[in-house]
Amino acid sequence: MKIKKEMLSLLKTLVIAAVIITGIRYFLFSPSTVLGESMSPTLEDGNMVMISKISEIQRFDKIIFEAPDADENYVKRVIGVPGDSIKMKDDVLYVNGKKYGEPYLKKAKQNLTGDERLTNDFTLKEVTGKEKVPKDSYFVMGDNRGNSRDSRVIGFISKDSVIGKVEFRYFPFNEIGGIE
Template sequence: MKNNRKKEVISWIRTLLIAGAIVFVCRYFLFTPSTVLGDSMYPTLQNGNMVMVSKISEINRFDKIIFHAPDADEDYVKRVIGLPGDSIEMKNDVLYVNGKAYDEPYLKPNKKTLTGGKLLTDNFTLKELTGESKVPKDSLFVMGDNRQNSRDSRYFGFISKSSVVGKVEFRYFPFNEIGGIE
Protein backbone atom coordinates (compact mmCIF):
# COMPACT_ATOMS: atom_id res chain seq x y z
CA MET A 1 0.00 0.00 0.00
CA LYS A 2 2.78 2.43 0.97
CA ASN A 3 4.72 1.49 -2.14
CA ASN A 4 1.71 2.29 -4.41
CA ARG A 5 1.28 5.72 -2.82
CA LYS A 6 4.98 6.47 -3.30
CA LYS A 7 4.77 5.45 -6.98
CA GLU A 8 1.72 7.66 -7.45
CA VAL A 9 3.44 10.68 -5.85
CA ILE A 10 6.53 10.13 -8.02
CA SER A 11 4.28 9.84 -11.09
CA TRP A 12 2.57 13.14 -10.25
CA ILE A 13 5.90 14.90 -9.64
CA ARG A 14 7.26 13.60 -12.96
CA THR A 15 4.10 14.74 -14.78
CA LEU A 16 4.29 18.22 -13.23
CA LEU A 17 8.00 18.54 -14.08
CA ILE A 18 7.37 17.55 -17.70
CA ALA A 19 4.43 19.96 -17.95
CA GLY A 20 6.56 22.72 -16.40
CA ALA A 21 9.36 22.05 -18.89
CA ILE A 22 6.91 22.21 -21.82
CA VAL A 23 5.45 25.50 -20.55
CA PHE A 24 8.97 26.91 -20.07
CA VAL A 25 10.06 25.98 -23.61
CA CYS A 26 6.86 27.34 -25.17
CA ARG A 27 6.89 30.57 -23.13
CA TYR A 28 10.54 31.47 -23.65
CA PHE A 29 11.26 30.09 -27.10
CA LEU A 30 8.01 29.77 -29.07
CA PHE A 31 5.13 31.94 -27.83
CA THR A 32 4.56 34.55 -25.18
CA PRO A 33 1.45 36.43 -24.04
CA SER A 34 1.38 40.22 -24.10
CA THR A 35 -1.06 42.99 -23.20
CA VAL A 36 -1.59 45.98 -25.48
CA LEU A 37 -1.05 49.28 -23.68
CA GLY A 38 -2.27 52.49 -25.29
CA ASP A 39 -4.25 53.38 -28.38
CA SER A 40 -1.53 53.62 -31.04
CA MET A 41 -2.88 50.57 -32.91
CA TYR A 42 -6.57 51.54 -32.66
CA PRO A 43 -8.89 50.17 -34.07
CA THR A 44 -6.89 47.03 -34.96
CA LEU A 45 -5.83 46.53 -31.34
CA GLN A 46 -7.20 48.38 -28.35
CA ASN A 47 -5.80 49.21 -24.94
CA GLY A 48 -6.09 46.13 -22.72
CA ASN A 49 -6.29 43.56 -25.52
CA MET A 50 -4.38 40.40 -24.68
CA VAL A 51 -2.49 38.81 -27.55
CA MET A 52 -0.28 35.81 -28.21
CA VAL A 53 3.05 36.61 -29.79
CA SER A 54 5.03 34.11 -31.87
CA LYS A 55 8.76 34.28 -31.34
CA ILE A 56 9.51 32.06 -34.35
CA SER A 57 7.35 33.52 -37.13
CA GLU A 58 8.97 35.27 -40.06
CA ILE A 59 8.28 39.01 -40.03
CA ASN A 60 6.84 40.51 -43.21
CA ARG A 61 5.61 43.93 -44.26
CA PHE A 62 2.35 44.93 -42.52
CA ASP A 63 2.74 42.34 -39.73
CA LYS A 64 1.99 43.54 -36.22
CA ILE A 65 4.97 43.08 -33.89
CA ILE A 66 5.90 43.60 -30.26
CA PHE A 67 9.35 45.10 -29.67
CA HIS A 68 11.41 46.68 -26.92
CA ALA A 69 10.86 50.43 -27.28
CA PRO A 70 14.02 52.39 -28.11
CA ASP A 71 12.72 55.47 -26.26
CA ALA A 72 11.08 53.95 -23.16
CA ASP A 73 11.43 51.08 -20.72
CA GLU A 74 8.49 49.14 -22.14
CA ASP A 75 7.38 47.14 -25.15
CA TYR A 76 5.45 48.66 -28.05
CA VAL A 77 3.12 47.06 -30.57
CA LYS A 78 3.27 48.52 -34.09
CA ARG A 79 2.86 47.51 -37.72
CA VAL A 80 5.93 46.80 -39.87
CA ILE A 81 5.94 49.24 -42.78
CA GLY A 82 9.51 48.98 -44.03
CA LEU A 83 11.90 46.05 -44.28
CA PRO A 84 15.67 46.27 -44.85
CA GLY A 85 16.42 47.89 -48.22
CA ASP A 86 12.99 49.53 -48.58
CA SER A 87 12.49 53.18 -49.44
CA ILE A 88 9.37 54.69 -47.88
CA GLU A 89 7.30 57.76 -48.65
CA MET A 90 3.90 58.96 -47.50
CA LYS A 91 2.18 61.33 -49.91
CA ASN A 92 -1.44 62.53 -49.60
CA ASP A 93 -2.27 59.65 -47.22
CA VAL A 94 -0.91 57.04 -49.65
CA LEU A 95 1.99 54.83 -48.59
CA TYR A 96 4.70 54.22 -51.17
CA VAL A 97 7.23 51.46 -50.59
CA ASN A 98 9.98 51.25 -53.19
CA GLY A 99 7.89 53.56 -55.40
CA LYS A 100 4.82 51.30 -55.32
CA ALA A 101 1.57 52.57 -53.79
CA TYR A 102 0.05 50.33 -51.11
CA ASP A 103 -3.53 50.23 -49.90
CA GLU A 104 -3.77 50.23 -46.10
CA PRO A 105 -7.32 48.94 -45.44
CA TYR A 106 -6.71 48.81 -41.67
CA LEU A 107 -6.61 52.65 -41.70
CA LYS A 108 -10.10 53.11 -43.23
CA PRO A 109 -11.98 53.41 -39.89
CA ASN A 110 -9.62 56.17 -38.74
CA LYS A 111 -9.73 57.97 -42.11
CA LYS A 112 -13.54 58.08 -41.92
CA THR A 113 -13.31 60.30 -38.82
CA LEU A 114 -11.30 63.01 -40.62
CA THR A 115 -12.96 66.20 -41.77
CA GLY A 116 -12.01 69.10 -43.98
CA GLY A 117 -9.50 67.26 -46.15
CA LYS A 118 -7.18 66.48 -43.22
CA LEU A 119 -4.59 63.74 -43.63
CA LEU A 120 -4.36 60.80 -41.27
CA THR A 121 -0.62 60.53 -41.90
CA ASP A 122 1.48 63.62 -42.62
CA ASN A 123 3.56 63.55 -45.78
CA PHE A 124 7.15 62.38 -45.34
CA THR A 125 10.04 60.61 -46.96
CA LEU A 126 12.36 58.25 -45.17
CA LYS A 127 15.25 60.60 -45.92
CA GLU A 128 13.45 63.54 -44.26
CA LEU A 129 12.69 61.55 -41.11
CA THR A 130 15.88 59.56 -40.64
CA GLY A 131 18.54 60.91 -42.97
CA GLU A 132 18.60 57.50 -44.67
CA SER A 133 17.08 56.79 -48.09
CA LYS A 134 16.53 53.09 -47.33
CA VAL A 135 15.82 51.00 -44.25
CA PRO A 136 19.22 49.74 -43.04
CA LYS A 137 20.19 46.09 -42.79
CA ASP A 138 18.84 44.38 -39.62
CA SER A 139 16.36 47.24 -39.05
CA LEU A 140 12.63 47.84 -39.48
CA PHE A 141 10.46 50.93 -39.95
CA VAL A 142 7.24 50.66 -37.90
CA MET A 143 4.10 52.77 -37.50
CA GLY A 144 0.94 52.52 -35.44
CA ASP A 145 -2.47 52.26 -37.11
CA ASN A 146 -3.71 55.26 -35.13
CA ARG A 147 -1.29 57.49 -37.01
CA GLN A 148 -2.25 60.72 -35.24
CA ASN A 149 -1.67 59.13 -31.83
CA SER A 150 1.32 56.86 -32.28
CA ARG A 151 4.90 57.14 -31.12
CA ASP A 152 6.68 55.17 -33.82
CA SER A 153 9.57 55.21 -36.31
CA ARG A 154 8.54 58.66 -37.47
CA TYR A 155 9.73 59.89 -34.04
CA PHE A 156 12.41 57.46 -32.85
CA GLY A 157 13.71 56.14 -36.17
CA PHE A 158 14.36 52.55 -37.14
CA ILE A 159 14.12 49.69 -34.70
CA SER A 160 16.65 46.91 -34.57
CA LYS A 161 15.43 43.45 -35.56
CA SER A 162 17.12 42.20 -32.40
CA SER A 163 14.66 44.29 -30.32
CA VAL A 164 11.66 42.40 -31.74
CA VAL A 165 9.94 40.13 -29.22
CA GLY A 166 7.75 38.55 -31.88
CA LYS A 167 4.85 38.74 -34.28
CA VAL A 168 1.31 39.24 -32.95
CA GLU A 169 -0.61 36.18 -34.11
CA PHE A 170 -3.77 35.88 -32.04
CA ARG A 171 -6.01 37.93 -29.72
CA TYR A 172 -7.42 35.99 -26.78
CA PHE A 173 -9.02 38.83 -24.81
CA PRO A 174 -11.60 40.34 -24.90
CA PHE A 175 -13.42 37.07 -25.43
CA ASN A 176 -15.82 38.53 -28.02
CA GLU A 177 -12.79 39.33 -30.25
CA ILE A 178 -10.90 36.03 -29.93
CA GLY A 179 -9.09 35.06 -33.11
CA GLY A 180 -6.55 36.15 -35.67
CA ILE A 181 -5.96 39.84 -36.26
CA GLU A 182 -6.14 41.52 -39.67
Protein backbone atom coordinates in the same frame (compact mmCIF):
# COMPACT_ATOMS: atom_id res chain seq x y z
CA MET B 1 5.06 2.18 -1.00
CA LYS B 2 2.50 2.28 -3.79
CA ILE B 3 1.38 5.80 -2.81
CA LYS B 4 4.99 6.96 -2.75
CA LYS B 5 5.54 5.63 -6.31
CA GLU B 6 2.36 7.29 -7.54
CA MET B 7 3.34 10.61 -5.93
CA LEU B 8 6.82 10.40 -7.49
CA SER B 9 5.27 9.61 -10.87
CA LEU B 10 2.88 12.55 -10.55
CA LEU B 11 5.72 14.86 -9.55
CA LYS B 12 7.79 13.76 -12.57
CA THR B 13 4.83 14.38 -14.86
CA LEU B 14 4.30 17.87 -13.42
CA VAL B 15 8.00 18.76 -13.76
CA ILE B 16 8.08 17.56 -17.38
CA ALA B 17 4.89 19.51 -18.18
CA ALA B 18 6.34 22.65 -16.56
CA VAL B 19 9.56 22.33 -18.59
CA ILE B 20 7.59 21.87 -21.84
CA ILE B 21 5.29 24.82 -21.12
CA THR B 22 8.22 27.03 -20.16
CA GLY B 23 10.07 26.03 -23.33
CA ILE B 24 7.06 26.76 -25.53
CA ARG B 25 6.50 30.13 -23.88
CA TYR B 26 10.15 31.14 -23.94
CA PHE B 27 11.03 29.95 -27.46
CA LEU B 28 7.80 29.71 -29.49
CA PHE B 29 4.74 31.65 -28.27
CA SER B 30 4.02 34.16 -25.56
CA PRO B 31 0.99 36.13 -24.36
CA SER B 32 1.14 39.93 -24.23
CA THR B 33 -1.15 42.80 -23.30
CA VAL B 34 -1.51 45.88 -25.50
CA LEU B 35 -0.82 49.11 -23.63
CA GLY B 36 -1.90 52.44 -25.08
CA GLU B 37 -3.88 53.66 -28.07
CA SER B 38 -1.19 53.78 -30.79
CA MET B 39 -2.66 50.81 -32.70
CA SER B 40 -6.30 51.83 -32.32
CA PRO B 41 -8.72 50.74 -33.71
CA THR B 42 -6.88 47.56 -34.79
CA LEU B 43 -5.68 46.83 -31.26
CA GLU B 44 -7.06 48.63 -28.22
CA ASP B 45 -5.56 49.31 -24.81
CA GLY B 46 -5.99 46.16 -22.69
CA ASN B 47 -6.36 43.72 -25.60
CA MET B 48 -4.57 40.45 -24.93
CA VAL B 49 -2.70 38.91 -27.84
CA MET B 50 -0.57 35.87 -28.54
CA ILE B 51 2.76 36.49 -30.22
CA SER B 52 4.91 34.09 -32.19
CA LYS B 53 8.63 34.26 -31.52
CA ILE B 54 9.51 32.16 -34.56
CA SER B 55 7.46 33.74 -37.36
CA GLU B 56 9.24 35.57 -40.14
CA ILE B 57 8.48 39.31 -40.01
CA GLN B 58 7.03 40.75 -43.21
CA ARG B 59 5.69 44.13 -44.28
CA PHE B 60 2.37 45.04 -42.57
CA ASP B 61 2.80 42.48 -39.77
CA LYS B 62 2.08 43.71 -36.26
CA ILE B 63 5.04 43.24 -33.94
CA ILE B 64 5.87 43.73 -30.29
CA PHE B 65 9.35 45.04 -29.57
CA GLU B 66 11.44 46.53 -26.78
CA ALA B 67 10.98 50.29 -26.97
CA PRO B 68 14.28 52.08 -27.60
CA ASP B 69 13.08 55.17 -25.70
CA ALA B 70 11.22 53.67 -22.74
CA ASP B 71 11.33 50.77 -20.31
CA GLU B 72 8.37 48.99 -21.92
CA ASN B 73 7.31 47.14 -25.04
CA TYR B 74 5.58 48.75 -28.02
CA VAL B 75 3.22 47.19 -30.54
CA LYS B 76 3.31 48.67 -34.07
CA ARG B 77 2.83 47.69 -37.69
CA VAL B 78 5.86 46.99 -39.89
CA ILE B 79 5.73 49.40 -42.82
CA GLY B 80 9.27 48.94 -44.13
CA VAL B 81 11.63 45.96 -44.16
CA PRO B 82 15.37 46.07 -44.93
CA GLY B 83 16.06 47.71 -48.30
CA ASP B 84 12.69 49.49 -48.56
CA SER B 85 12.28 53.17 -49.33
CA ILE B 86 9.19 54.76 -47.77
CA LYS B 87 7.18 57.84 -48.65
CA MET B 88 3.81 59.16 -47.49
CA LYS B 89 2.14 61.67 -49.81
CA ASP B 90 -1.45 62.90 -49.58
CA ASP B 91 -2.30 60.10 -47.12
CA VAL B 92 -1.06 57.44 -49.54
CA LEU B 93 1.78 55.08 -48.64
CA TYR B 94 4.49 54.38 -51.20
CA VAL B 95 6.97 51.58 -50.62
CA ASN B 96 9.79 51.36 -53.17
CA GLY B 97 7.76 53.71 -55.38
CA LYS B 98 4.71 51.43 -55.37
CA LYS B 99 1.41 52.73 -54.01
CA TYR B 100 -0.06 50.62 -51.19
CA GLY B 101 -3.57 50.70 -49.85
CA GLU B 102 -3.83 50.48 -46.09
CA PRO B 103 -7.21 48.81 -45.47
CA TYR B 104 -6.58 48.74 -41.72
CA LEU B 105 -6.85 52.57 -41.77
CA LYS B 106 -10.19 52.68 -43.60
CA LYS B 107 -12.30 53.27 -40.48
CA ALA B 108 -10.03 56.07 -39.23
CA LYS B 109 -9.98 57.77 -42.64
CA GLN B 110 -13.79 57.79 -42.75
CA ASN B 111 -13.79 60.15 -39.75
CA LEU B 112 -11.66 62.77 -41.53
CA THR B 113 -13.22 65.94 -42.86
CA GLY B 114 -12.26 68.15 -45.78
CA ASP B 115 -8.53 68.27 -46.40
CA GLU B 116 -7.62 66.47 -43.16
CA ARG B 117 -4.93 63.81 -43.41
CA LEU B 118 -4.50 60.80 -41.16
CA THR B 119 -0.75 60.69 -41.83
CA ASN B 120 1.39 63.75 -42.53
CA ASP B 121 3.54 63.68 -45.66
CA PHE B 122 7.13 62.47 -45.17
CA THR B 123 9.95 60.59 -46.80
CA LEU B 124 12.15 58.06 -45.07
CA LYS B 125 15.13 60.40 -45.52
CA GLU B 126 13.27 63.29 -43.86
CA VAL B 127 12.39 61.32 -40.71
CA THR B 128 15.43 59.04 -40.36
CA GLY B 129 18.22 60.54 -42.47
CA LYS B 130 18.39 57.31 -44.51
CA GLU B 131 17.17 56.57 -48.03
CA LYS B 132 16.38 52.91 -47.26
CA VAL B 133 15.58 50.77 -44.24
CA PRO B 134 18.94 49.37 -43.04
CA LYS B 135 19.83 45.69 -42.79
CA ASP B 136 18.37 43.99 -39.69
CA SER B 137 15.96 46.89 -39.06
CA TYR B 138 12.31 47.77 -39.54
CA PHE B 139 10.36 50.98 -40.06
CA VAL B 140 7.18 50.77 -37.98
CA MET B 141 4.10 52.93 -37.52
CA GLY B 142 1.04 52.75 -35.30
CA ASP B 143 -2.39 52.55 -36.92
CA ASN B 144 -3.47 55.55 -34.82
CA ARG B 145 -1.17 57.78 -36.85
CA GLY B 146 -1.86 60.98 -34.93
CA ASN B 147 -1.12 59.35 -31.56
CA SER B 148 1.74 56.94 -32.13
CA ARG B 149 5.34 57.08 -31.00
CA ASP B 150 6.81 55.15 -33.90
CA SER B 151 9.73 55.15 -36.37
CA ARG B 152 8.85 58.67 -37.45
CA VAL B 153 9.97 59.72 -33.96
CA ILE B 154 12.14 56.91 -32.51
CA GLY B 155 13.83 55.77 -35.73
CA PHE B 156 14.36 52.27 -37.01
CA ILE B 157 13.59 49.23 -34.89
CA SER B 158 16.41 46.72 -34.56
CA LYS B 159 15.55 43.15 -35.52
CA ASP B 160 17.14 42.08 -32.21
CA SER B 161 14.62 44.16 -30.22
CA VAL B 162 11.61 42.34 -31.74
CA ILE B 163 9.95 40.06 -29.22
CA GLY B 164 7.49 38.57 -31.67
CA LYS B 165 4.79 38.88 -34.29
CA VAL B 166 1.21 39.37 -33.13
CA GLU B 167 -0.70 36.31 -34.35
CA PHE B 168 -4.14 36.62 -32.77
CA ARG B 169 -6.20 38.33 -30.07
CA TYR B 170 -7.70 36.24 -27.28
CA PHE B 171 -9.24 39.02 -25.17
CA PRO B 172 -11.77 40.59 -25.20
CA PHE B 173 -13.62 37.38 -25.87
CA ASN B 174 -16.00 38.95 -28.42
CA GLU B 175 -12.96 39.81 -30.60
CA ILE B 176 -11.09 36.50 -30.43
CA GLY B 177 -9.28 35.63 -33.63
CA GLY B 178 -6.93 36.98 -36.27
CA ILE B 179 -6.28 40.69 -36.58
CA GLU B 180 -6.42 42.76 -39.80
